[in-house]
Amino acid sequence: MPYKKAMIYYWSGTGNTLRISKWAFNFLKNKLSIVSISSVINSNPDTQTMGENTLLLIAMPTHGFTAPWQVIKFCLRLPMGKKTAAVTIANGAGTYPGFYLPGFSASANSVISFILLLKGYRVRGFIDIDMPGSWPAFCPGLNREHADHFLKNAKRKTEAFIKIILSGEKHIINFRNVLEFIFGMLLIPVSFGYIIFGRFFFAKLQFANLKCNSCGTCAGNCSQKAILMKGKEGFKKPYWTFKCESCGKCISYCPQQAVETGHSMAILIWYILSLRVSFYLIDYFFQSSAIISFLKNKYIFKLLNYMFYLLTIFVCYYVLYYMVKIPLLNKFFSITSGTHWWKKYHEPSIKIQDFKS
Ligand SMILES: Cc1cc2nc3c(=O)[nH]c(=O)nc-3n(C[C@H](O)[C@H](O)[C@H](O)COP(=O)(O)O)c2cc1C
Numbered sequence: 001m002p003y004k005k006a007m008i009y010y011w012s013g014t015g016n017t018l019r020i021s022k023w024a025f026n027f028l029k030n031k032l033s034i035v036s037i038s039s040v041i042n043s044n045p046d047t048q049t050m051g052e053n054t055l056l057l058i059a060m061p062t063h064g065f066t067a068p069w070q071v072i073k074f075c076l077r078l079p080m081g082k083k084t085a086a087v088t089i090a091n092g093a094g095t096y097p098g099f100y101l102p103g104f105s106a107s108a109n110s111v112i113s114f115i116l117l118l119k120g121y122r123v124r125g126f127i128d129i130d131m132p133g134s135w136p137a138f139c140p141g142l143n144r145e146h147a148d149h150f151l152k153n154a155k156r157k158t159e160a161f162i163k164i165i166l167s168g169e170k171h172i173i174n175f176r177n178v179l180e181f182i183f184g185m186l187l188i189p190v191s192f193g194y195i196i197f198g199r200f201f202f203a204k205l206q207f208a209n210l211k212c213n214s215c216g217t218c219a220g221n222c223s224q225k226a227i228l229m230k231g232k233e234g235f236k237k238p239y240w241t242f243k244c245e246s247c248g249k250c251i252s253y254c255p256q257q258a259v260e261t262g263h264s265m266a267i268l269i270w271y272i273l274s275l276r277v278s279f280y281l282i283d284y285f286f287q288s289s290a291i292i293s294f295l296k297n298k299y300i301f302k303l304l305n306y307m308f309y310l311l312t313i314f315v316c317y318y319v320l321y322y323m324v325k326i327p328l329l330n331k332f333f334s335i336t337s338g339t340h341w342w343k344k345y346h347e348p349s350i351k352i353q354d355f356k357s
Pocket residue numbers: 011012013014015016017018060061062063064065066091092093094102103104105131132133134135136245246247248
């Protein structure tokens with residue numbers, strides 16, 4: 001056995017990645033003397049924990065065809081690898097539009113493996129696992145029968161992968177890994193757009209409908225501490241900040257099923273952004289030709305536009321937050337949201353308190 005110790009780090013929203021990490025933990029526990037499992041949030045492994053007989057496993061969901069920003073940040077702050085062996089498991093959204101369709105993790109594994117390689121880790125392999133698709137803010141969840149199909153295969157695949165790694169073999173070049181790598185590289189511009197813009201846009205669309213009883217479960221369990229409870233004592237309502245990573249935990253675990261995504265608001269914001277108001281504002285306020293030619297520099301202009309987009313999202317969300325305090329408007333935004341009508345999936349065996357243990 002090439003390893004004596006394994007450390008699993010995961011980040012999970014709706015529990016799928018936590019479930020995979022637990023399968024890996026239980027499998028490794030029977031083979032190695034020391035196995036740990038921790039969330040990437042607030043974990044700071046030190047250099048002493050690394051070494052040639054240690055196996056580091058990073059497990060993550062896919063966000064925007066790549067690794068979630070929180071996992072990228074965690075890997076960047078890991079200590080140097082000192083030849084520690086490392087593997088990564090990305091999971092994506094398996095769906096059922098009449099037949100079983102795999103998820104698409106694209107560059108998630110490659111990005112994390114590349115960072116680990118640069119930090120001196122020996123990357124021994126990576127794998128894409130299809131879990132029941134869960135982006136509860138934007139897609140309906142699968143029913144139990146279809147979810148179970150993915151879960152059963154995912155457990156088998158996870159254990160087979162760990163077995164290969166423990167035998168000392170690599171798991172890098174195979175059909176799925178190569179395909180995900182090629183498409184992942186082609187989709188890098190989309191993933192980059194998601195990291196610098198998409199995740200902020202999606203974060204600022206959530207609100208609580210009239211069923212919210214101010215219990216605070218959403219705010220208390222958000223790994224990003226992204227939700228502020230605002231208002232009078234006993235009547236506080238959640239307010240989503242830019243720290244939100246759209247992981248889906250609050251929406252899928254709310255005991256009242258009260259968290260909604262403002263889809264009609266999203267259409268409105270998209271329309272406002274398409275008006276390119278920033279372009280006219282720059283023209284209007286900076287008449288001087290010296291300043292205007294500086295501002296119209298391609299990159300400066302892009303940066304100003306980007307800042308304007310973020311500001312627009314922020315202002316629109318502020319307005320939405322106050323509008324949904326009016327019951328009639330709250331009802332309007334709620335029934336014009338898909339989340340009001342569809343099933344919000346979370347991994348069936350993972351309870352909200354499991355994220356803390
Ligand atoms: C913001 C967001 C973006 C996502 N993007 C992708 C994607 O690009 N490809 C994919 O296959 N799944 C995507 N998914 C689905 C999740 O990766 C998948 O359902 C995963 O199992 C969720 O794991 P978790 O429950 O541990 O968070 C996305 C989910 C979210 C919330």
